[in-house]
Amino acid sequence: MKETAYLLQAALISAWWVGLASNEAFFAAFQFDEIPSTAFWAFFAPDVILIAALSTARAYKQNSAIELVILGAFAYASLYCVNATVLTASGYLPTGLMLVGLTYNAFLCFSDLAFRASSTSMAWNAIKTLIQTVCIWTMALVIVPYVILDAFGSFILPTPGIWLLVGGLLFGGFSLLGLTSAYFMVRDGAGTPLPLDQTNNLVVSGPYHYVRNPMAISGIGQGLAVAIIFQSVPLLIYVGLGVLVWQLVVRPIEERDMTRRFGESYLEYCRHVSCWIPTFGRRAG
Known part of the structure; x- marks a missing residue:
């Protein structure tokens, strides 16, 4: 790995x-x-x-x-x-x-120290998840894109048109997916989406019933939407690098930790639910 x-x-x-x-x-x-x-x-x-x-x-x-x-x-x-x-x-x-x-x-x-279980308080986990979402979205979808666009001298406010419409619709849809996934993480996982403050239970409900990484899909989709809105190749490369790092680095380490914590239940879940492509009509376990 x-x-x-x-x-x-x-x-x-x-x-x-x-x-x-x-x-x-x-x-x-x-x-x-x-x-x-x-x-x-x-x-x-x-x-x-x-x-x-x-x-x-x-x-x-x-x-x-x-x-x-x-x-x-x-x-x-x-x-x-x-x-x-x-x-x-x-x-x-x-x-x-x-x-x-x-x-x-x-x-x-220090990847072995990066994963730890969260508090089981639903209210407290909901508050922490909200804070995490605001911070991560602000950094990944506002600050980093602005820095990239500014560095390449291509920061121009988007004007009304097809690209803004398509990007806006995609951003809204993927944001809704991310928020829905976070909700099920808090409700059924007794934790938060952040690996440093992860769930206590294996989540197989909501979007997780159809695909194993809905939050990663949400983040990638949001980044792609921002790249479309600004019609920016550097932002598209930024998103592509994010996909590469998640697939080759983060995912294997996270899956190893999930296997260690949930054992056969998680392995059975993986056998029925795809990592990236939704599998409709199948039971998640």
């Missing part, structure tokens, strides 16, 4: 540097005002050696020390970027990307 995650990381970092070297607009989107580009290229060798190369090595050899070195490299790069953003009031995209990388690697290093 981790092997795939580190191999994906190595591939994405390599592709990122290729993009920086081959496309001026892509390179410009990741720069800080008043900091010369030579300072940016100074990170090339450390990035390739300490992150890309070591990620490849970790993909083929299990070693916790390598994981911690990679995490430390991301921590240093993240601190540099945060400081550069504070000093120049720019570079929000590279800083955000480094912080995402830092979080990603912290999750890989």
